[in-house]
Amino acid sequence: AQKVTQAQTEISVVEKEDVTLDCVYETRDTTYYLFWYKQPPSGELVFLIRRNSFDEQNEISGRYSWNFQKSTSSFNFTITASQVVDSAVYFCALSELNDYKLSFGAGTTVTVRA
């Protein structure tokens, strides 16, 4: 069975600080997909990034970057130079090949103070 763990419950930072969110996953499949979603106070989950298990290349997209390491089953997400609008709950999620069901972590609440 697949499982996603986000050990950090809450993170509070001052604006312009970097924030790194940890995500550790478990799966028996060799092909799987990892996601990060953001849930602002309005409630709707917004897709941020996606990675498949064959692509460990880490990338930067604007202020977002991610570090995918299969050796440690981790998929960490970093917000650089945080802003107040980044305040939200962030979820890490996993799905397996040909199985569209998502398994979510418990979420990390990020508060960015001005």
Added chain:
Amino acid sequence: DVKVTQSSRYLVKRTGEKVFLECVQDMDHENMFWYRQDPGLGLRLIYFSYDVKMKEKGDIPEGYSVSREKKERFSLILESASTNQTSMYLCASIPLLRTGGDTEAFFGQGTRLTVV
């Protein structure tokens, strides 16, 4: 833009009532899901459907049922609402892809249900 619309943002129902939560998507997606979100537990899958009139139990189906009579609509039914079903309910849809799973889910805005 893909749009997933849930019929209500907030609902208050009494214990024992039959409750219907409606979800409609406008992008012809085959896959639809109902999740429940509780603090500290993340999102947990209640039911899902990969096709019209098809339904499968998720991780926490007890006390719920679903209906999918049309491709665009997926309804969650609380047969007899109880206080422990007070929660945020989120509907999602995902297109069927040849690559199987390599696509994001599109979520509705959520329905915050309170059972009193």
